Amino acid sequence: MDYQIKYRCHGKEFVNNSIYAEVKLVSESDRLRLTIIPKEEIQMESAVISLDDKLNEGEKFFSEGFQSWTDTMEMSYEQSTRKMGFLGRMKFLDKKYGFTAYGDYNFVPYRNHYSFDFTYLRHLDACRFYGSITERNGYTIFFLDGRNLKATKDIAGIFISSAYELFNLLIVKGTKDEVFNQYATAIGGQLRTKKKIKGFTTWYRYYDKITAQDLIEDVEKIKKRNLDIEFIQLDDGFETQAGDWTSLIKEKFPDGLEPLVKKIKEEGYKPGLWLAPFAAGKDSELAAKHPDWLVKDSAGQPILAGSNWGTFYALDIEKDEVKEYIHSFLDFYKKMGFMLFKLDFLYAAALIPTRTKTRGQLMTEAMEFIRKELDDVLILGCGVPMFQAFFNVDYCRIGMDVTPEFNSKFLFRHLHRETPSTKYAIGNIVARAPFDGRFFMNDPDVIFFADDKMTPEQMDMLYQADQKYGSLFFTSDDVSKWTASDITKWNGLGK
DSSP states (O other): OOEEEEEEETTEEEESSOSSEEEEEEEOSSEEEEEEEESSOEEEEEEEEEEEEEOOTTOEEEEOOSBTTSOOEEEOTTOOOOOOOTTTTOHHHHHHHOGGGGSSTTTSOOOSSEEESEEEEEETTEEEEEEESOOTTSOEEEEEETTEEEEEEOOTTOEEOSOEEEEEEEEEEEOHHHHHHHHHHHHTOOOSOOOOEEEEESHHHHGGGOOHHHHHHHHHHHHHTTOOOOEEEEOSSSBSSTTOTTOBOTTTOTTOSHHHHHHHHHTTOEEEEEEOTTEEETTOHHHHHOGGGBOBOTTSOBOEEESGGGOEEEBOTTSHHHHHHHHHHHHHHHHHTOOEEEEOOGGGGGSSOOSSOOHHHHHHHHHHHHHHHTTTSEEEEOSOBHHHHTTTOSEEEOSOOOOSSSSOOHHHHTTOTTSOOHHHHHHHHHHTGGGBTTTBEEEOOOBOSSOSSSOHHHHHHHHHHHHHHOSEEEEOSOGGGOOHHHHHHHHHTTO
16 A cells, blocks of 8 residues: 655655654554654655555545534535635635534645545445544545545644654445444444433524523423423523623523422423533633633744634633533533533534644544543534544534524525525434444434424425434424324334
C-alpha cells in the first residue's frame, strides 16, 4: 500500500522516512496500522494512504457525515457530496454568524465522495468495509481519488515527539450486519442500555418560547390521554443565555425548575433536560465574566461556534476551570432529579486543534469527560461527531432536526449541510440504521401526528422510518389533538 506522510523539522519539509522520523506500516489479515516514530519533535502536515481498492461500476460508496446533523448516505460514483449552500459560503455572513463551524468546512477540503470514521463499498449485499478503530489521533476521512479509495487524517499543524499511530483501520468483508458487528467488536465499547424509550419534548411545540405553565399543561394532557410516555424533556428556552445554565428567565419560570421536576415525577413520568455544555452565548454572563474560558483564534479572538442564540462561542475544555464549571451545573441538575440529559452542540468542544492535540483527540476527551460526569443518568447526544458518540452516549441523534415542513425553507436549504430538514433527516435515519443497538440507541428526532404543514403521507413516511430504525421515540405535538388512530400508532412504536 502506498502512503505519503508529510511533516516538517528544522524548517524543512520531509516525506515518509527521513533522518528525523521513521514510518512503519503493519498490514494483517483484517487490520492496517501506520505509525510515525519521530527522532525529535516534528510538526505534522498531512497523512494519506491508498487502500488498494476502488469503487467499481454499479457499486455504492457510504458517506458518513461529520456530525449528527450532517447528511449521510450511500452514493453512486455519479452522485456527489452536497456542498455548503451559497449563503453559508458568503464570508461576511460566516464572519457574523459562524456558519462554517457547524460542519467540516474549515478543515476538510471538498471532495465528491468522502466519509468520516468509516466507509464501505457495497455491491448488492456484499460490503468491503474500512473503519478507524480510534479517532483519538485525529479524524479519519476516507475518500475517492477518481474511483480509488484512500484515507487521510486531520492532523495538520500538531507537534509530536514520540511514536504516533496515524491509522488503525479494520478492513473486513461481509453483509452490512456482519461488518458493523465486527466494527463494534473491534472498537471494544459496551452499551449501557438497549431499552427503547418514548417521551415528549417541548422544542417543536414551543421552541424557546416555552414556559413552566406550558409544560405543566402538556404533562396534564399526556396524563389525561393515558399515553405510553416515559420521559418529559424540557428543551431550550428556560435559561437566560446559553452558558448561564442555572440562571432562569424569571417571567417564564418564576419558581425555578424544581416544581416541574416534582410535577413530572408525581404524574409518573421521568424528567429530562436539554443543555449545551460546551456553548457560551455571545451575550452571556459567562462569556463576559470569563473571556479566558473561550476558545481563541491565533489572534486571540474568541471563535464563533454557530449562529444560535444570536451567535455563540465555544468553551475551552482544556482548562480545568471550564471542566469544574461544567461539572457544577451538570451536578446541580442531576441532584434536582433530572434523569435524562439531552446534550446539544457537542461538536463545539473541538473547533480547532491545540499544539499537540488534534480535533479528534479533543472531541474524544470531551465525550469521555461527559460520560464520566453523567455516568448515573441517561445521555442523549446531539450535534456530535459520530465516532466520539459511540459508547459514550446512551441515545444519539442520527440526523438533522426535522421541520414542520417536509423540506426546509429556502434560506435553510442554502446555508450548510447541517440545517433542519425532514426530507434529509429521513435519509439519515435510513443510512445510519446500523448504529442502533451497536454503538448507541438511535434517536431519529420527533414524530409529528398533529401537524398541518406536512401531508399525511409525509408524516407517515417519517413515522415509518422512525418505527423501523429508531429506539428513542419523542413527540412534540399538542397531544389533545391526537386522534384514536394517532394514539394507536404511537402505542405501536418500538413493538
